[in-house]
């Protein structure tokens with residue numbers, strides 16, 4: 001299986017040198033769903049942002065490679081990199097409330113990329129946007145196209161963002177906890193919708209979440225991240241049967257299942273976190289040496 | 290109510306009507322002052338000094354709001370005074386806004402070294418006491434329309450810079466900005482097409498407020514005789530002259546004072562009203 005996105009030894013640091021991502025490597029195969037799990041602050045979002053070139057200014061890539069569709073993005077000049085990312089990748093963001101420009105109607109926000117990057121004619125782009133809104137089960141798409149974001153519910157906005165992410169037929173979509181900002185009933189629908197869209201469009205998907213339960217439903221492969229370091233990369237089946245790293249095992253034990261719904265109360269044991277911390281420190285020493 | 294595009298239409302509020310109405314009236318008076326002013330605003334007639342307004346005993350026909358101590362028509366002087374007030378408001382307000390908002394936008398959106406330079410500059414600038422600064426400036430430049438405008442710009446651009454910077458910064462942190470960049474927008478393009486429209490309501494409110502402030506500053510400077518040459522009528526000049534004879538002829542002081550007050554109030558109310566209408570979230 002060819003991989004569409006390959007990250008090799010990606011290290012991201014704060015300007016003062018403190019590491020945020022520690023030699024992260026991972027692969028997302030074409031048309032497959034790769035889960036990225038880890039606790040809050042592990043650096044999941046930063047991986048997505050590094051790929052898309054939207055890291056906060058306080059952070060910078062200090063070493064590593066990001067291969068997207070056979071090209072190392074970090075070796076490209078900025079404008080060429082932006083064009084490439086725009087043409088092949090898209091983002092489904094975490095918070096639908098801040099992900100749409102409040103002063104613009106929905107329509108142009110969806111068609112923007114088609115017109116700007118792919119050079120579509122405006123009418124074609126609008127027709128495509130209408131189709132997509134239908135695809136994500138939005139009633140009366142024509143009216144929604146003319147609405148402002150604040151006139152729509154959170155679930156509606158997330159559907160729009162999904163439609164918008166798929167608009168230019170990207171080969172890679174990064175979904176950064178696309179359901180955490182939504183309420184539980186809507187979460188399920190959105191999750192199903194993303195799965196449905198991914199399968200139909202055969203898009204590679206990097207799915208960021210802290211919920212292994214969700215990963216088990218939508219992903220083919222996954223990486224477990226701790227303090228900016230990948231502790232395990234695995235295929236789904238193997239992972240759920242036989243996690244290799246003790247931290248992964250502890251995470252898995254802490255995930256509620258049908259037979260054991262209360263296991264989220266099981267914390268990751270101190271001995272395990274101590275062990276991973278030690279591993280991270282050793283890594284830093286080696287990296288510093 | 291919805292129009293053909295499905296927008297919710299709101300009736301224009303009383304606040305917008307009143308403030309907009311007063312300012313429109315003022316603009317018309319200023320533009321057509323030579324046509325509608327009943328008298329020559331500079332013509333003195335010492336026999337007609339301190340005539341009261343038309344409803345009072347001893348008023349002189351044709352001098353609706355009375356005359357000042359030199360026998361000049363108060364109404365005509367106020368109409369001509371509107372010219373200067375509005376020119377200062379428009380020109381000084383716009384220049385202040387353009388300079389301050391541009392710097393604020395750049396600082397707030399680009400952060401990093403542009404922000405450090407601009408913010409430091411603003412801090413140092415604001416350490417000067419503004420009124421002293423203005424008087425000093427005019428003392429150096431000499432009184433005149435240009436000096437007033439420059440003084441206002443020099444004092445007030447920091448207000449725009451600070452407010453717009455804060456707003457641009459909070460907008461810049463939102464996900465839609467990152468999305469625009471993933472979709473291939475350059476940083477400069479993102480600033481103009483994504484950030485600016487969202488900061489615009491604030492800029493408009495600040496701008497109208499600034500116009501009101503400009504009117505006051507001009508009046509204050511006229512009041513202390515640092516404004517335009519004394520023979521072109523200004524509201525501040527009238528207030529200053531009226532003050533000396535307030536016991537014999539209160540109207541020379543009171544009418545320009547009320548006009549000034551209403552004008553400044555209208556500018557600030559217009560700003561608030563427009564902000565509400567421009568802001569898509571409040572709309």
Ligand SMILES: Nc1ncnc2c1ncn2[C@@H]1O[C@H](COP(=O)(O)OP(=O)(O)OP(=O)(O)O)[C@@H](O)[C@H]1O
Nearest residue numbers: 020038039040041042043044045046047056058210
């Ligand atoms: N602008 C920034 N300046 C400094 N540090 C930052 C900045 N943004 C993020 N970080 C740091 O980077 C680390 C990783 O953050 P990231 O947002 O990737 O976490 P995450 O795994 O996505 O967590 P969550 O599940 O809460 O979204 C955190 O420790 C955070 O403190």
Ligand SMILES: [Mg+2]
Nearest residue numbers: 044045176177
């Ligand atoms: Mg995150």
